[in-house]
Amino acid sequence: MAKSRVKKRPDGRYAMQIYLGTVDGKRKYKTVYGGTPKEVQKKADEVRILMGKGINITSMRDSFGDWAEKFLKSKEADGVSVSQLNSYKNYCRNHLSPLYMKSLSEILPADIQSIINETKLAKNTLKAIRNTASQIFRLAIENRAIDFNPADYVRIPKIAPEFHRDALTDDQQRWIRETPHRAQRAAMLMLYSGLRRGEATALTWADVDLNTGTISVTKSAEMINGKPHIKTTKTETGIRIVRIPQVLIDFLRNEKDSEFPLCMHVIHSARGKMMTNQAWRCMWDSYLLDLNVKYGYGGKINKFDPHGVVMRIPAFTPHWLRHTFASLLYRAGVDVLTARDQLGHSDIKTTLMIYTHLDKLYKEKHMDKLNEYLNPCKSHASQYNPESRMKSK
Structure with a gap:
């Protein structure tokens, strides 16, 4: 012009x-x-x-918030789980909210970097926030609103804390094996099969073959407003055959033989119904209380004490059991591809990340053992040291 x-x-x-x-x-x-x-x-x-370049100039004036909401609607239309959708909403409306009123073309990498730097959360959460922002900009690029993704240039601070769930100790695993409770079946199942809570909730006895020692995972229960809704596992890796160890085969066979009438679902409420969020919470709280009284207090306290019972043992969640199963696979020398298939990870990077963390953890423990072995010998080291002998002469 x-x-x-x-x-x-x-x-x-x-x-x-x-x-x-x-x-x-x-x-x-x-x-x-x-x-x-x-x-x-x-x-x-x-x-x-x-x-x-084909960029829609009028769309460049759209705010980040406009495209964030379009992104959320697209994810909902794609059929992502309710929990995943809620996570996206949290990242957008809470963590990325400072960008909502800015137009897409105004946002620079420094704007997103500032949010990441000021958010004191674990690295994985920061990565999820950055990746959500990146997906929003990518959606805008696909629709020719912009031609640049500033989130691609954002780095996660090295000092951000790592978050890893702890695997249960050998003693804690023994507690699960040796403590009868209505939740023991759920705990044993997740500990020795690695099923997710949703997969365990949807599991029926028809999915369990105790003769071959396998569990067919084809569905999962998604909690919507606290109520379970069965959904088919969408990914190929999610649909899988899980091989289970003899300790779980024997346990489930005894559970199945002793249950009358036999309920359809392996894990069910006290009324034989499918587990709701509330049913899970009540059952799990009761289970942890029994474990705490037995192993935290040696049974020398009344679990119905009106003043409450202070937890002396770590309160673990169902997902800790899945992580412990991954740890057992690692310790047993199971290769990462087999572990990925057993756990149903859609991306092998997830399995590799867990194995890498466990490898580092166990190497540190082994070195600690070496230090414990060598430390008592320090006082005697001089008599085996040729240089110290020469100096003494």
Whole structure:
């Protein structure tokens, strides 16, 4: 556009209108401003370059919040789980909310980096926040609203804390094997098969073959408003055959033989119904209380004490049991591909990350044992050291 189209405004700035085309029969323009005609011309050239790339100039004025909400709607339409959708909503509306009122074209990597740096959470959570932002910008790029993804240049601080669930100790695993309780069946199942809580909730006896020692995982229970809804596992790796150890085969066979009438679901409520969120919570709290009284207090306290019972043992969640199963696979020397199949990870990177963490953990423990072995020998080291003998002479 010729420089003669540059006009000086009453406020002293210069402006130029750029024709964008027609939308619904109406001519659309974009106005660029600057302190000098040269600055205005430069901005106009930049707009034309973007138009040449097929960028929708009017969409560039859309806010990040507009596209974040479009992203959430697209994820809901894709059929992601309720828990995953809630996680996306949390990342968008809580952590990325400072960007909501900014237009897409205004946001720089530094804006997102500032949010990441100021958010004091574990590395995995920070990565999830960054990846959510990246997906929002990618959606805008696919729709020709922008041509640049600032989230791609954001780094996770090295000092951000790592978060790893602890595996249960050998003693804690023994507690589960030796403590009868209505939740013991669920605990044993997840500890020695690695099923997710949703998979365990949906599991029926028809899915369990005790003769071959296998469990067919084809479905999962998703909690919506606290109520279970069966859904088919969507990924190929989610649908799998899990091989179980003899200790679980024997336990489940005894449980099945002693249950009358036999309920359809392996894990069920006291009324024989499918487990709800509330049923899980009550059962698990009762289970941890019994374990705490037995192993935290040696049975020398009443679990119905009106003043309550202070926890002396770590309160573990069902997912800790799945992580412990992964630890057992690692300790047994099971290769990472087999472990991925057993655990149903859609991405082998998840399994590798767990194995890498466990490898580091056990190496540190082994070195601690070496240090314990060598430390008592320090006082006697000089008699075996040729240099110290020479000095003594």
